[in-house]
Amino acid sequence: MTAQSSQLTTPGPRPHAEVTTPLRGEWMTPRRRFLSALYRGRVDKVPACTLSSCVTVELMDMVEAPFPEAHLDAELMARLAATVHEVLGMDTVMPVWHSQLESDALGGDTDWAEKDNWPSPSKFVISEPEQVKVPADFREQPTMKTVTEAMRLLRRRYPDVAIVGKVYGPWSVAYQMVGIESFLMDTILDPDKVRRYLDAFLPACIDSAQAQFEAGADAVMWADHTTGDLCSAETYRDFLLEMHQRITQEIGGPGIFHCCGKTIDRVHLFANAGWDCFHFESQVDAREARVAAGERMSLFGNLNNPTLLYQGTPEQVYQACWELMDAGVDGLAPEGSVPLITPKETLQAIAKAAADWSAERRGEGQFAVKPPDAVAVAAD
Amino acid sequence: MADLERLQLAVEMGDRDTAVAVTEEAIAEGIPPLEILEPMTDAMGVVGERFSRQEIFVPEMLISARAMKGAMALLEPLLVGSGHRPDKVAVMGTIKGDLHDIGKNLVAMMLKGANFEIIDLGTNTPADEFLAAAREHQADLIGISALLTTTMGNMRGVIEAVRAADDLPDLRVIVGGAPVTLDFATQIGADGWAPDAASAVDVAKAVVDTARGRTTLSGLIHPDVIAAARDTAAA
Numbered sequence: 319m320t321a322q323s324s325q326l327t328t329p330g331p332r333p334h335a336e337v338t339t340p341l342r343g344e345w346m347t348p349r350r351r352f353l354s355a356l357y358r359g360r361v362d363k364v365p366a367c368t369l370s371s372c373v374t375v376e377l378m379d380m381v382e383a384p385f386p387e388a389h390l391d392a393e394l395m396a397r398l399a400a401t402v403h404e405v406l407g408m409d410t411v412m413p414v415w416h417s418q419l420e421s422d423a424l425g426g427d428t429d430w431a432e433k434d435n436w437p438s439p440s441k442f443v444i445s446e447p448e449q450v451k452v453p454a455d456f457r458e459q460p461t462m463k464t465v466t467e468a469m470r471l472l473r474r475r476y477p478d479v480a481i482v483g484k485v486y487g488p489w490s491v492a493y494q495m496v497g498i499e500s501f502l503m504d505t506i507l508d509p510d511k512v513r514r515y516l517d518a519f520l521p522a523c524i525d526s527a528q529a530q531f532e533a534g535a536d537a538v539m540w541a542d543h544t545t546g547d548l549c550s551a552e553t554y555r556d557f558l559l560e561m562h563q564r565i566t567q568e569i570g571g572p573g574i575f576h577c578c579g580k581t582i583d584r585v586h587l588f589a590n591a592g593w594d595c596f597h598f599e600s601q602v603d604a605r606e607a608r609v610a611a612g613e614r615m616s617l618f619g620n621l622n623n624p625t626l627l628y629q630g631t632p633e634q635v636y637q638a639c640w641e642l643m644d645a646g647v648d649g650l651a652p653e654g655s656v657p658l659i660t661p662k663e664t665l666q667a668i669a670k671a672a673a674d675w676s677a678e679r680r681g682e683g684q685f686a687v688k689p690p691d692a693v694a695v696a697a698d
Numbered sequence: 699m700a701d702l703e704r705l706q707l708a709v710e711m712g713d714r715d716t717a718v719a720v721t722e723e724a725i726a727e728g729i730p731p732l733e734i735l736e737p738m739t740d741a742m743g744v745v746g747e748r749f750s751r752q753e754i755f756v757p758e759m760l761i762s763a764r765a766m767k768g769a770m771a772l773l774e775p776l777l778v779g780s781g782h783r784p785d786k787v788a789v790m791g792t793i794k795g796d797l798h799d800i801g802k803n804l805v806a807m808m809l810k811g812a813n814f815e816i817i818d819l820g821t822n823t824p825a826d827e828f829l830a831a832a833r834e835h836q837a838d839l840i841g842i843s844a845l846l847t848t849t850m851g852n853m854r855g856v857i858e859a860v861r862a863a864d865d866l867p868d869l870r871v872i873v874g875g876a877p878v879t880l881d882f883a884t885q886i887g888a889d890g891w892a893p894d895a896a897s898a899v900d901v902a903k904a905v906v907d908t909a910r911g912r913t914t915l916s917g918l919i920h921p922d923v924i925a926a927a928r929d930t931a932a933a
Contacts, residue, residue: 579876
């Protein structure tokens, strides 16, 4: 060791720095706030988030980035995604608004639809697991490349805003490529075939997540639609739980699980899978979900789309947000893809409610304190 | 002798091979087609009830419908040949702009199990196609499904077109789908609404019976209205 380095490693005691400007108000960046809330950490304000499509026709017009062009043009995609932060005041942006990201890159046939509708599969192209081929240039396929390039643009332009990626897991990719009915029937008629489908789609899904993290995503929303409206909790347990336990270890960053519909009977399984967060729907009571998730998993959601955000008033949305925060959600978010003709005023009410509620709960302190009855008792 | 109880159980359990085999036996033995149809209709009723109680889920419903479809492929030519026509005809479709069909398919298969003739228009169906099919098949009912909040508003156009059609005074419209609430169904002037495929059967029957003057129900018919009417009748 040289004399110089020895001096550097022995700095000696230092006096405590004097605190001249205590932290007050909203002092966290949106990115830091979102990530802290994702792990049920301390926040200055409950984050207002988009963990699904939250863009609207009105926002498309504002920045001249309409559907369907914005799905396959990174600049338009980044510009449109940014409106959710710039115009709606959300702490997150998510530049994926459709369900075709992986399935199109795997050779699926996509109807890109018009400005006022989301893309969907135009036909189901897979009928046997052995037909699934992950292309060597999977990340270079148009859907994948557009999203990762848009994330890089967003990362450069908005270093302090959280970027959330989106992955359709193997179960949901099967819906897109095999067809829901055929796939669900096989869960009973040919379970082994279902497992082979899942194994065949999985590498592409994991690669999609990793590509998005590398492009700048802070977290990915992973959707596998094993909803109670379609199948039982046992179906999730038997086909996906173990696979999800692997996924949550392998994707390389925070994972937010999304599943639509009635899911209260399986929330504890999602927590057991190792997901950091569950993005849940309005059919699930937030307090019941809090108890089911315990401290193991954060909860983001669950603002109703059709009746509240689309048809409701900003005041009703504001009130619903307060109730959700009182119930112990860690982040506010629409329950799923927001109707494309939702007025921006109802969506803006989400960020306003988050700010007002948090200011009241923060008082003179640095952190918004959750109500005592919203602190969950860990469920098994 | 063909065991029709076994046929019912086969449909309930989604055992297509057994359902087809028993139907073949029954036909070979000369059992009247309507007698063979009855246990299958009963089976789909049981399946619907189990679904409503969340004892079973969509996969189980789908394989039951598949079993019935297999058996009906044998039975339908005989039913047609004997001049039998289902009592009620329903035109089903997913609304224009919407390509999701699982909800519509589930309702269609449950209605078929309840002895409705189903004219399935598939997905992305505009109002004029609903009306044309209703005229062509002299339908009692139009059933419209939507999964997307962006497209459910198009349901109103179908209902307005039906109301404006002077030649279709008895045609009724029921609506459903994940985002379609009772409030929304009321707003657009639907005749019936159901929250799931199983309860859609009761609603569809009640709506048609009401149009035929066989019930005293009025206004928008939905499961709570039907339950209240049953309670009143029981009292």
